[in-house]
Amino acid sequence: MWKRLAAVWAVVKGDALRLWYAMGHPDSPPWLKAGAAAMALYLISPIDLIPDVLPVIGVMDDLILIPLAMRWLLAQLPSHIRQYADERSKGGSGTRRASRPADEVRGGKSRLR
Numbered sequence: 001m002w003k004r005l006a007a008v009w010a011v012v013k014g015d016a017l018r019l020w021y022a023m024g025h026p027d028s029p030p031w032l033k034a035g036a037a038a039m040a041l042y043l044i045s046p047i048d049l050i051p052d053v054l055p056v057i058g059v060m061d062d063l064i065l066i067p068l069a070m071r072w073l074l075a076q077l078p079s080h081i082r083q084y085a086d087e088r089s090k091g092g093s094g095t096r097r098a099s100r101p102a103d104e105v106r107g108g109k110s111r112l113r
Helices: 002-024 030-044 057-075 079-089
Strands: none
Touching: 002 030, 002 057, 002 079, 030 057
């Protein structure tokens, strides 16, 4: 099991960090945490689509499904949470709050940032 976790971690390290910071955002949607929990349960579960006892192909389902699910979750995020997570994962402080769509329009006039 540890080899499987290490192989998956090598593939999804950057996306996992962005997902972690997105889950820590105060406006993160509840479905994000549920999706991340479901991915973790699938990864550590002994029940897989393809059993791990098969030499190479047994680990391949984890190496394909987990990154796809992680990318899909990140793509579904609102833009201000995605920007926040990207900034934090690149070493930024994340203290500068990313703008929300409602913040860009004030009094009927749009502001460009």
